[in-house]
Amino acid sequence: MSTDLLVAQLLDAAPDSTGAPIGALHRLLDDSAIDESDPAKSIAEAAALVGLSPTTLRYYERQQLVRPARNAAGHREYSALDLRRLVFIARMRLSGMSMQELTRYIALVDDGHTTQQERQQIMSAQRDRILHRIRELTLALEVTEYKIRTYGAPE
């Protein structure tokens, strides 16, 4: 599996400083890499773009996360909108949001205007989880670097 691709793209583009302006990041994938006027993409193309496998994209569709149109042959056609959503999904998965919560969120989005409050709650909870996770990792990082420094120390 490699959601790695997507992140690689993002990380490469990011000016690497932690508190960098983020507007550019949004442009990067939401607006520039995905051109609204592009013809719809095949599942293989879409998968490559977001760094997932075609199989995973089909799986996400079964889970109701995306609903690409079909062409005459019954093949999926991912519109710019679909792709945008896929990018979002990939990011959220990557940040540790569960499929369950993500499907809930997407269902709310599809449900429309009256659901903003719950959506915002979901995202706030997600932000808190990310922050918590970052703190965990920062701590673990220190332990790991300590081990590296003390090299042959027991344990």
Added chain:
Amino acid sequence: MSTDLLVAQLLDAAPDSTGAPIGALHRLLDDSAIDESDPAKSIAEAAALVGLSPTTLRYYERQQLVRPARNAAGHREYSALDLRRLVFIARMRLSGMSMQELTRYIALVDDGHTTQQERQQIMSAQRDRILHRIRELTLALEVTEYKIRTYGAPE
């Protein structure tokens, strides 16, 4: 599951600034919470101390991560050394190290002195993974906060 306990302890004790001196942290769990002269702990006590379930501790033993002694009744007795190792294991798991890699590492530790080089490599790889993961999360955090800010925006 709650490895949470352990981390909660650590996070509570940490002066919360990201680049804080870490020596204190080591003291906290490696030296103060685990007193060398304490009598050995039961599995329930040990589990509570590191924030894992007794079941998980048995599982870790099956995986050769720890080998507590047994008392006359065949019950496990976790020594200060065992507990120290459990704390380390919990931290490494929490930081995303796989069981496979962790068992490998522990096997090397148990093997002794001639394995320092590989151990150090494992830890370096782990450090890199943590750094990568933190960058991923930082990015996802920005996206999430963007969503929260723009609130009712689609997707």
Added chain:
DNA sequence: CTAGGGGTTGAAGCGCGCTCGAACGCAAGT
């Protein structure tokens, strides 16, 4: 006309990291 390379489906399988269930042992309290 046929071979190849894309696509489709539904159902089953998998790897990870636990977690649970069943059957049992031991020691203390009432």
Added chain:
DNA sequence: ACTTGCGTTCGAGCGCGCTTCAACCCCTAG
């Protein structure tokens, strides 16, 4: 004597997030 509570073992089961399989379809190029 017996219940309670903590421990033991082995093996099976589970939830998550994909991934694989088998059978089939469609289009194009040679």
